[in-house]
Amino acid sequence: MTPKPKFLVICGDLLEAFPETEPKLREKQEKDFKNVFSALDIPLLCVCGNHDIGNTPTEDTIATYRSSFGDDYFSFWCGGVYFIVINSQFYENDSKVKQLSAEHETWLEQQLEYVKREQPKHSIVLQHIPWFQNNPDEPKNPWNFEKDIRTVMLKKYYDAGIRHIYCGHYHRNGGGFYKDMELVVTAAVEVNVQNDGTTPSNDHGYRVVKVLDNKLEHSYYELGTAPSSISWN
Ligand SMILES: *[C@@H]1O[C@H](CO)[C@@H](O)[C@H](O)[C@H]1NC(C)=O
Ligand SMILES: [Zn+2]
16 A cells, blocks of 8 residues: 555454453464565554453453553554544453452543643544444444443543544444544454344445544555555645
């Protein structure tokens, strides 16, 4: 692709096998993953998903993740844009990792304060599980968060100046708005499903995001259909 993307993000579930129940298979998948991506000539950003540390993460699964893939949450600047990568499992079920979850929360509060103070051109959060799929008022389903935590977090993000959230987990494309903050859900490059959630779908692909001074533009491409040349107008 020309120009080359600044980086590639996998929005969580780097591997399929769960660490607690399928550790041997997971080790093999990790080898394959690193083998495949070692050929990449741009940075790869790994976001931590439920398959990576378990639906109920433990100190062990998080420690293993960190030794295999690095930090499970972090932030960075790129081209005047500030990125915050959270570990959304702490909001899903932190019953076995209360201390780590509290550290994550303190860190996130500091990140949002930083965004408020620095007012970057764009501030973008990357996370695995989306707060919602299509509408901030939608009911709870297996793929989003309970309304109480969802509302608190969306307001926190918004008040800090976040206007873009990119997520995975849903195995379908989705997205919507909270005020003028856009949440984008991107389908998987592996198994996807139709809207009924059960019928397989073959639209394996990825999203190309263009970061312009005053907005972000993004399109989903099925494998093999993305343009090899990206224009700026
Ligand atoms: C969190 O995980 C624990 C242990 O698996 C489980 O007992 C509990 O019901 C879960 N909590 C929620 C809110 O799902
Ligand atoms: Zn997931």
